[in-house]
Amino acid sequence: LDAALAVARARVGADADKVRLAVVAMGKCGGHELNYVSDVDVIFAHEAADGVGDDVSLRVATQLASNLIQVCSAHTGEGTIWPVDAALRPEGKAGALSRTIAGHVGYYERWASTWEFQALLKARPAAGDLALGRAYVDAVNPFVWKAAERDGFVSDTQKMRRRVIAHIPSREADRELKLGAGGLRDVEFAVQLLQLVHGRTDTGIRQPTTLSALAALTRSGYVGREDGEAMHEAYAFLRRMEHRLQLYRLRRTHVVPDDEESLRWLARSLGYLRDPVVRLEKEWGHQRIEVRRLHEKLFYRPLLDAVARIPSGQAHLSAKAAEERLTALGYADPKAALRHLEALTTGVSRRAALQRALLPVMLEWLSEGSDPDAGLFGFRRISDALGATPWYLRSLRDEGLVAQHFATILSTSRYTTALLEREPEALRLLGHDLAPLSAEALTDEMVARAARRR
Incomplete structure (x- = not known):
């Protein structure tokens, strides 16, 4: 990248001194994890030299960045081994090839998606003006470590x-x-x-x-x-x-x-x-x-250790760390969620052991619904009522489709959860395809049920 930038500066000529340009490595390049034929993901940041206007500095930075990309791509012809890719920049391929640090910060403050902050985890100064690259990383780092607090x-x-x-x-x-x-x-x-x-x-x-x-x-x-x-x-x-x-x-x-x-x-x-x-x-x-x-x-099982003190080789989160993790999963009341987990998993009974095994994946499925808090509370209520019933936990453990459908219902519809509390035997139906029946199939089903009743 440094060699390609030197060639780019030679191509641009005297104007190259009108701007400072940093090449920030991203992705596998940023993490020192390149494959033999990886894309080299980068972001460009620039600052104008003293006395140079913003329009001129942007033009020169764009020329330097585009020439750098061309030089790396041309080195091995059409079969480029390490092509430079700047698509992770703000607004992707539709955005400016290079921005000032202030321009980057303005974008991350207002428009960036969550995945863009996740991508910045691997950002590091790689070539060009390294001091400017470090300033860029220092400026965007606070956004990375607040990403988990964002809505959605x-x-x-x-x-x-x-x-x-x-x-x-x-x-x-x-x-x-x-x-x-x-x-x-x-x-x-x-x-x-x-x-x-x-x-x-x-x-x-x-x-x-x-x-x-x-x-x-x-x-x-x-x-x-x-x-x-x-x-x-x-x-x-x-x-x-x-x-x-x-x-x-x-x-x-x-x-x-x-x-x-x-x-x-x-x-x-x-x-x-x-x-x-x-x-x-x-x-x-x-x-x-x-x-x-x-x-x-x-992501899920250490939560159980935090509330149940399970003697195992799992990670042991503090109560605060467990609350942070539940908040990140979308639970609006993490303290209440921890109380439900404690009630479900504490003890040495077979029921508690089965629920400790089930809850990591159940928590994941519940967190995908519109109301994880109501889903976990519903799971606790139904488990309290049916936990001693031999078929209940066994069905959830052994039939993955039942557990997944159950979690979806619990975290999506309080009305249907209440129906399941009153008619728990209906849980057995969740192992089947839940797509609505056609009118013809529904008629046949009703006729068959009437015949069975007779």
């Missing part, structure tokens, strides 16, 4: 993750190493979400690199030791797999091939010499399941 923080982050998964072509969903369920993005998303929530008051967990941040979260107790080690191992495996996959013919891809020849090459490059394809598929499948399990667990 939870729903925005959830929508972003769902949108990423929804855009994966169906034929590639099971082979997507980066964006799919149990992939690299699940690890990064969980780590960054924990940083955004707890990094507001704990500066020790603000590292830009994923594994360094995970280690800091583990040391500080936000992630249990065993979970932190398992997540580290899974992420390292997936990144090695990603590196080897991209070295194969130097292609920018995250889709694991399904043909025998390519899979054998990939497996042998990772050290699997006997039955390489079978062993690779088995290990990859194991790590995907582990990542998905930990992704769901890291």
Whole structure:
């Protein structure tokens, strides 16, 4: 980047001295995590030299930035290994290629989306005027550590993750190493979400690199030791797999091939010499399941430790940290939520043990509804009434669709929750497709019920 900027300055000529330009690394470049054929994400910030007007400084900064991008792209022709991408800048590709620090701050104060603050976690001065780059990072950092307090923080982050998964072509969903369920993005998303929530008051967990941040979260107790080690191992495996996959013919891809020849090459490059394809598929499948399990667990299960004092290797949050996490999840009354969790999980009974196992994923599903507080309260009321009934918790534990539909109803409709309290046997129906019946199917159902009654 520095070499390309030097070439850009030579191209622009004497006007280059009219502006200070900082190149701020973002994404994997910002976190020192580049692949062999990664995009190099950057943001440009500039300040006018003494006596130079704003219009002139913007024009020159834009010339320098665009020439820098061209120089990096032209170096290896059409098959650029590390193309520079400035799309993470304010307003994306529609925005100015470079802004002053004041211009960046004005945008982040008024218009930025939650995901843009999440992206700034990895921002670092990389080239050009490093002092100006440090000033840019210092200016935007306060916005990053207030992001979890924004209205819609939870729903925005959830929508972003769902949108990423929804855009994966169906034929590639099971082979997507980066964006799919149990992939690299699940690890990064969980780590960054924990940083955004707890990094507001704990500066020790603000590292830009994923594994360094995970280690800091583990040391500080936000992630249990065993979970932190398992997540580290899974992420390292997936990144090695990603590196080897991209070295194969130097292609920018995250889709694991399904043909025998390519899979054998990939497996042998990772050290699997006997039955390489079978062993690779088995290990990859194991790590995907582990990542998905930990992704769901890291953000939710420590809440239970905070209220139930479970003797385990999980992280032990303080009551204040647990309240912060519940607030970030969208609970309007975190103190009441903690009381419900304590009532549901305290004790050594089988019921308390089952509810401790269920609640991490139930909390996630409840937080996706319009009223998580009412959902958790409804779950407590129904569990108090039915907890000793053999089929109730067993159905929630063993039939995932029942639990998910149950959580959706609880956090969406108080009326339907009240109906379930009066008619708890209806919970058994939640394992079926809940799409409305057609008129014809409804008629057939009513006729069948009438016949059964006769």
